[in-house]
Amino acid sequence: MIIAERKPFAEIKAMLAPYKKILIVGCGTCVAVCLAGGEKEVGLLASQLKLALGVEDKHLEIGEITVERQCDLEFLRPLCDFTADYEAIVSMACGAGVQFLNQLCSLHPVFPAVNTTFIGVNNEVGYYTEACRACHNCYLGITGGICPVTMCPKGLLNGPCGGMVNGRCEVDPEKECAWCRIYHRLELEGRLDNLREILPLHPHDRTTTPGTVIHPAYKRRYGLNE
Amino acid sequence: MSKLRETLEAGAFPVVVELKPPKGAGVDEMLAVVKALAGRVTAFSLPDNEHARMRLAAVAAARLVQEAGGEALVHLTCRDRNRLALESDLLGAASLGLENLLLVSGDYVTLGDHPQAKPVYDADSVQLLQIARGLMDGHDSAGLALTGAPAFFLGAVVIPEAEPLPPQLIKFEKKLAAGAQFFITPAVFDLDKLRRFREHLPETPVKLLVSVKVLGADEVAQAAAGQWRKVYSLPPNLVNDLAGKEPEDILAMGVKAASRLVQQIKQEKLADGVYLKAKGRTDLFTKILEAAGL
Numbered sequence: 001m002i003i004a005e006r007k008p009f010a011e012i013k014a015m016l017a018p019y020k021k022i023l024i025v026g027c028g029t030c031v032a033v034c035l036a037g038g039e040k041e042v043g044l045l046a047s048q049l050k051l052a053l054g055v056e057d058k059h060l061e062i063g064e065i066t067v068e069r070q071c072d073l074e075f076l077r078p079l080c081d082f083t084a085d086y087e088a089i090v091s092m093a094c095g096a097g098v099q100f101l102n103q104l105c106s107l108h109p110v111f112p113a114v115n116t117t118f119i120g121v122n123n124e125v126g127y128y129t130e131a132c133r134a135c136h137n138c139y140l141g142i143t144g145g146i147c148p149v150t151m152c153p154k155g156l157l158n159g160p161c162g163g164m165v166n167g168r169c170e171v172d173p174e175k176e177c178a179w180c181r182i183y184h185r186l187e188l189e190g191r192l193d194n195l196r197e198i199l200p201l202h203p204h205d206r207t208t209t210p211g212t213v214i215h216p217a218y219k220r221r222y223g224l225n226e
Numbered sequence: 227m228s229k230l231r232e233t234l235e236a237g238a239f240p241v242v243v244e245l246k247p248p249k250g251a252g253v254d255e256m257l258a259v260v261k262a263l264a265g266r267v268t269a270f271s272l273p274d275n276e277h278a279r280m281r282l283a284a285v286a287a288a289r290l291v292q293e294a295g296g297e298a299l300v301h302l303t304c305r306d307r308n309r310l311a312l313e314s315d316l317l318g319a320a321s322l323g324l325e326n327l328l329l330v331s332g333d334y335v336t337l338g339d340h341p342q343a344k345p346v347y348d349a350d351s352v353q354l355l356q357i358a359r360g361l362m363d364g365h366d367s368a369g370l371a372l373t374g375a376p377a378f379f380l381g382a383v384v385i386p387e388a389e390p391l392p393p394q395l396i397k398f399e400k401k402l403a404a405g406a407q408f409f410i411t412p413a414v415f416d417l418d419k420l421r422r423f424r425e426h427l428p429e430t431p432v433k434l435l436v437s438v439k440v441l442g443a444d445e446v447a448q449a450a451a452g453q454w455r456k457v458y459s460l461p462p463n464l465v466n467d468l469a470g471k472e473p474e475d476i477l478a479m480g481v482k483a484a485s486r487l488v489q490q491i492k493q494e495k496l497a498d499g500v501y502l503k504a505k506g507r508t509d510l511f512t513k514i515l516e517a518a519g520l
Binding site for chain 2: 153154155156157158159160161162163164165166167170171173177179180182183192195196198199200201202204
C-alpha cells in the first residue's frame with residue numbers, strides 16, 4: 001500500500017491562511033491504514049485548525065468528508081457537486097488522490113495535507129517499511145523474494161557493495177545488508193546459482209514518468225492495437 | 227601499455243600511491259607529491275569524490291598528474307553518473323591518455339558532505355566493468371559502434387575481510403567475468419586474514435594490489451572508543467599502541483607499521499603489488515618506501 005505522513009500543522013495552516021471556508025477530504029484506503037489521512041485524521045485536522053484559529057480570534061468554516069478511494073473516479077465523481085460551496089479543498093490522500101481530486105475540481109485550489117513517502121507494508125500498528133520501488137521490472141523471482149532495487153539503498157543488481165560490515169548495511173547499520181539476505185535466502189532454497197549470472201543494466205526507459213498501463217483486455221476500448 | 231600493467235605482468239611489484247584531489251581548484255600541493263615521487267612509484271591513484279565528499283574531478287586530476295610526469299590510476303564511481311555520463315567520461319579519460327581505471331559503485335551520498343544529493347547508481351560496479359569492456363571492444367552500452375575504441379587497464383575492488391565472505395566472492399567472480407584485469411583491496415592490517423582470503427582466489431592468476439594505510443589520530447580514537455566500523459579490521463594491539471599518542475607520533479608509528487606490512491607482503495608474495503594510503507603526504511610515502519627498501 002501507499003504510505004504517507006501528515007504534513008506539519010504549521011505548513012497546512014499557512015497554506016490555508018487566505019480562505020474562510022474549506023473542505024477536508026479524507027481517503028479510506030492506504031492513508032487510513034497508515035493513520036495519515038483517513039476519516040479520523042480528517043476530524044483531527046479539522047479540530048486542530050478550529051482550535052488554532054479560534055485562539056487567534058479567526059473563523060474558518062470547515063467541511064469534512066472521506067471517500068473510499070480518492071484515486072478512483074467511481075468514488076470521486078460524486079464529490080464534485082459537494083465541493084461547489086467551498087473556497088479551497090484539502091486532500092488527505094496520497095499524491096495520486098490529490099491530483100485526481102484537483103483534476104476533477106478545477107474551480108478550486110486543492111492542497112495536500114500529507115507527504116506521500118513510499119509503497120510499503122504494515123508491520124504493526126504505526127510501523128511501516130518500504131518494500132517496492134515500482135521499478136517496472138521485478139527481480140524478486142531471481143533474488144529470493146527480496147528486492148535489491150528497494151532493500152539495497154544503492155539498488156545494486158549484482159551483489160553487495162564494499163561497505164557491508166558484518167552483514168550490516170553501509171548506509172544504515174541497523175539494517176541487514178540486502179544482498180546478505182538475498183544470499184542466505186537463496187542458499188536456503190538451494191538456488192544460489194541464480195546469483196552467478198550478471199544482471200544487465202536496468203531498463204529505465206520503462207520508468208519514464210508519468211507511466212500508463214492499459215490492461216490487454218481493454219486495449220480496443222481505449223483505441224489501442226490489441 | 228601502461229606502466230602499471232607492464233609492472234604487474236612482469237611480476238615486478240608495482241607501488242601505487244593514493245593522492246588526495248583537492249577540495250578546490252588549487253592543485254599545487256597534490257602535484258608536488260607527483261614531482262617528488264614520480265621516479266620512485268609506479269602510479270598515482272586519484273579517488274573520485276572519495277567517501278562521497280566533493281573534490282576536484284578525478285579525471286582532470288589524473289591528466290594533471292600525467293602532465294607532471296606521473297602515471298595515473300583514475301577511479302570512476304557509479305554513484306554520481308548515469309550510463310551516458312559514465313561512458314562519455316570513460317571515453318574522455320581515454321582521450322586524455324588515461325588507461326588505468328578503478329571502477330567502483332561508490333560510498334553512499336548520505337555518508338558524505340552532500341547528503342541531500344541524488345544518488346544515481348544507474349550501473350553497479352560489475353555492469354560498469356562490462357560497459358568499459360564494451361567500449362574497448364568498440365561499442366557503447368546501447369550496442370552502437372564507436373569511432374576509435376579506447377584501451378583501458380580495468381581495475382576493481384575486492385574485500386578480503388568481508389563478513390560474510392561468500393556473497394563477496396560471488397561478486398568478485400562476476401567482476402572477473404565482466405572484465406576486471408586487476409583488483410585492489412581496502413587497507414589490510416591483519417595479514418592472517420589476507421592469507422586466508424588468498425585461499426579463495428581462483429586458479430587463474432589474478433593480479434592483486436593490497437592497500438597499506440597509515441592511520442590518522444581520528445581513526446585511532448574511533449577504534450579505541452570501540453566505534454570502528456570499516457570493511458577492514460585493526461589488530462587490538464596496534465590500537466592499544468597508538469591510542470592516546472600525539473597525532474604526529476601516531477603517523478610516525480603508522481609509517482613504521484606500514485613499511486613492515488609492505489615488506490612482509492612482498493616477501494611472502496601475498497600480493498602482486500601495494501597501494502599506499504598515507505594522507506597524500508610526500509614525507510610519509512617517502513619514509514614508507516625507504517623503510518620497506520623500495
